Amino acid sequence: MLKANEIEALVQGRSLWSDARRRFMRNKAALVSLCLLAFIALACVVGPWLLPHAFDSADWDAMSAAPSWKNAHFWGTDDAGRDLLVRCLVGGRVSLTVGLLATLASVSLGIVWGATAGFIGGKVDSLMMRIVDMMYAIPYLLIAILLVTILGREFYLVVLTITVFSWMDMARVVRGQTLSLRSMEYVEAARAMGVSTTRIIFRHIVPNLLGVVVIYTTVTVPGVILTESVLSFLGLGIQEPMTSWGVLIQDGAKAMEVTPWILLFPAGLLSVTLYCFNFIGDGLRDALDPKER
Amino acid sequence: MWSYTLRRVLSAIPTMLVVITVCYLLLHATPGGPFDSERKVSAAVLANLQAKYHLDLPLWQQYLLYLKSVLQGDLGASFRYADWSVNDLVASALPVSAIIGGGSLVLSLVIGVTLGIFAALRQNSMVDYLVMLLGNVGSAVPSFVLGPVLIIIFAIGLQWLPAGGWNNFELRFMVLPIVLLTVINVSTIGRVMRGSLIEVLHSNFIRTARAKGLPTHIVVLRHALKPALLPVVSLIGPLAISSITSALVTETVFSLPGLGKLIVNGAGNRDYTLVLGLVVLITVLTVALNLLVDLAYAWLDPKIRY
Numbered sequence: 285m286l287k288a289n290e291i292e293a294l295v296q297g298r299s300l301w302s303d304a305r306r307r308f309m310r311n312k313a314a315l316v317s318l319c320l321l322a323f324i325a326l327a328c329v330v331g332p333w334l335l336p337h338a339f340d341s342a343d344w345d346a347m348s349a350a351p352s353w354k355n356a357h358f359w360g361t362d363d364a365g366r367d368l369l370v371r372c373l374v375g376g377r378v379s380l381t382v383g384l385l386a387t388l389a390s391v392s393l394g395i396v397w398g399a400t401a402g403f404i405g406g407k408v409d410s411l412m413m414r415i416v417d418m419m420y421a422i423p424y425l426l427i428a429i430l431l432v433t434i435l436g437r438e439f440y441l442v443v444l445t446i447t448v449f450s451w452m453d454m455a456r457v458v459r460g461q462t463l464s465l466r467s468m469e470y471v472e473a474a475r476a477m478g479v480s481t482t483r484i485i486f487r488h489i490v491p492n493l494l495g496v497v498v499i500y501t502t503v504t505v506p507g508v509i510l511t512e513s514v515l516s517f518l519g520l521g522i523q524e525p526m527t528s529w530g531v532l533i534q535d536g537a538k539a540m541e542v543t544p545w546i547l548l549f550p551a552g553l554l555s556v557t558l559y560c561f562n563f564i565g566d567g568l569r570d571a572l573d574p575k576e577r
Numbered sequence: 578m579w580s581y582t583l584r585r586v587l588s589a590i591p592t593m594l595v596v597i598t599v600c601y602l603l604l605h606a607t608p609g610g611p612f613d614s615e616r617k618v619s620a621a622v623l624a625n626l627q628a629k630y631h632l633d634l635p636l637w638q639q640y641l642l643y644l645k646s647v648l649q650g651d652l653g654a655s656f657r658y659a660d661w662s663v664n665d666l667v668a669s670a671l672p673v674s675a676i677i678g679g680g681s682l683v684l685s686l687v688i689g690v691t692l693g694i695f696a697a698l699r700q701n702s703m704v705d706y707l708v709m710l711l712g713n714v715g716s717a718v719p720s721f722v723l724g725p726v727l728i729i730i731f732a733i734g735l736q737w738l739p740a741g742g743w744n745n746f747e748l749r750f751m752v753l754p755i756v757l758l759t760v761i762n763v764s765t766i767g768r769v770m771r772g773s774l775i776e777v778l779h780s781n782f783i784r785t786a787r788a789k790g791l792p793t794h795i796v797v798l799r800h801a802l803k804p805a806l807l808p809v810v811s812l813i814g815p816l817a818i819s820s821i822t823s824a825l826v827t828e829t830v831f832s833l834p835g836l837g838k839l840i841v842n843g844a845g846n847r848d849y850t851l852v853l854g855l856v857v858l859i860t861v862l863t864v865a866l867n868l869l870v871d872l873a874y875a876w877l878d879p880k881i882r883y
Contacts, residue, residue, distance in 0.1 A: 414588075418591070418592045418595065420815075421589075421592050421814075421818075421863060421864045421867050422592070422596055422860060422863075422864075423818050423821045423822075423856075423859055423860060423863050424818075425821065425822045425825060426821065426840065426855070426856045426859055426860070427596075427600070427856065429825075429840060429841070429844045429852065429856075430600055430603065430604075430844075430852055430853070430856050431603070432844065433843075433844040433849070433852055434603055434604060434849075506717075510719055513719065513721070514719070514721065514822060514825070514826060517721045517826065517829070518825060518826070518829060518841050518844075519841070519845060520841070520844055520845070530721075533721060533722060533725075534721075536725070537721070537724075537725040537830065540725050540728065540729055540733075541733055541740075544729055547725055547729075551722040551725070551726070554719070554722065555717050555718045555719075555722060558717040558718075558719070559713070559717040562713070562717055
């Protein structure tokens with residue numbers, strides 16, 4: 285006869301998260317994307333300090349210069365003679381920061397909104413979800429443009445504007461998950477075994493909620509970065525001399541007939557970043573929710 | 578069905594009202610009036626101007642007046658273009674946006690559904706890879722990157738088509754914008770169509786149809802297509818909203834005189850009434866479109882009960 289603690293030792297072994305990590309590690313595309321993204325983020329943070337040029341100072345000998353190794357303009361310069369690589373990295377700082385901040389804010393809002401609606405249920409739930417439906421029907425970019433027109437183009441206002449229109453997915457998913465988790469058989473079984481409510485919440489509800497939260501967070505980040513870029517591209521986001529990938533792409537698009545690299549480098553960087561987030565999101569979905577495949 | 582329709586129509590009205598109200602209040606919460614310009618005008622002229630635009634009334638009366646005129650289809654006057662009303666500007670811009678947006682939506686539905694069908698029928702074939710590749714491109718290469726790239730290739734490199742502009746509905750100027758929007762929409766439609774058709778093809782009634790000995794094209798076209806199209810129908814609503822985003826970008830990239838360009842310029846000039854009018858107009862249009870799509874969905878899907 286096995287003792288109780290021996291049984292526990294046999295049954296434990298693999299947690300939800302170590303299982304997920306194992307599945308994620310096996311996904312080559314996701315792993316490569318993660319490394320690439322880490323490299324891009326690192327380059328954006330430390331790169332501008334290591335490179336010889338400043339992002340806002342002009343090199344009068346090299347205006348709209350093609351990429352070359354000689355004068356250390358590895359990605360060339362823009363039409364004002366500013367080093368493109370440094371500008372791309374500094375722009376990356378801004379774009380990624382906006383992405384992280386707005387994602388953090390909208391994810392928190394979405395979780396609180398969705399969990400509240402799911403737990404309380406009834407009239408409150410249907411009212412809260414009606415508001416979410418309403419937000420979905422609104423062409424958000426237009427309202428964002430209106431907000432930016434009225435409030436100005438400060439950094440934190442851009443973050444705020446993006447946040448207001450990107451929390452609904454998370455709220456919906458978290459609500460659905462909360463509703464279905466509440467009536468799950470294993471929650472019922474735990475309750476029948478006399479497990480306390482707090483322990484049920486932390487042992488069964490939260491880990492299962494965390495899965496979808498993590499997945500939808502990785503989906504939210506590229507969406508948010510994209511929205512910032514669109515706003516900046518339209519000239520309604522981050523303002524000169526500060527820059528972001530959207531601003532750089534706008535600058536590049538103006539000059540693409542003669543100096544296409546000014547467009548192609550930031551555009552490529554943005555696309556690679558978005559690709560990475562997509563692959564990581566897919567990988568996490570497969571790793572955390574094997575049923576979904 | 579009628580009570581469901583009525584309920585949906587009634588629930589769309591608060592959405593529109595909330596949007597109009599919030600936008601209106603936001604606009605009026607901003608410091609600075611429309612007439613504090615560099616040029617000083619005399620007090621009498623200012624009073625006349627304010628009376629003309631009802632700025633001398635309390636806010637709630639102004640708001641009600643605005644609502645009334647919106648209901649009558651009048652979006653007010655533009656702040657920047659003195660001789661133009663917002664309606665005039667919309668009337669000149671709407672056809673451009675409508676033909677680009679509508680054309681690309683129809684085109685991308687046809688192409689997307691067709692590609693999706695072929696991809697689902699021949700998984701891991703060339704068409705399937707094309708659909709998945711397009712899906713990836715659509716989700717990671719944003720329209721404001723793809724647009725300039727198209728221009729570099731087809732207008733600057735090959736010199737087949739103009740790089741932008743608008744010449745009185747001449748077809749040559751419409752090709753690239755429509756292609757851009759179509760590529761982006763096809764990526765979503767193709768992926769959704771592929772997924773839903775694969776799912777439908779695994780269901781029992783398809784097995785029955787095959788067991789009866791029906792040829793594949795009958796099985797697909799007569800039995801599988803209709804249920805598989807449902808998710809695509811429900812996609813039209815979000816697609817319309819995202820194509821507003823792409824329209825803003827497309828019209829900026831190709832300098833088309835459409836609604837998107839109008840709103841971007843209006844925002845740049847801080848032309849409050851123009852932006853407000855356009856936001857109200859487009860919100861009402863999208864909410865109405867979403868409503869229509871929901872009703873169509875309820876009508877098409879026998880599983881939905883009201």
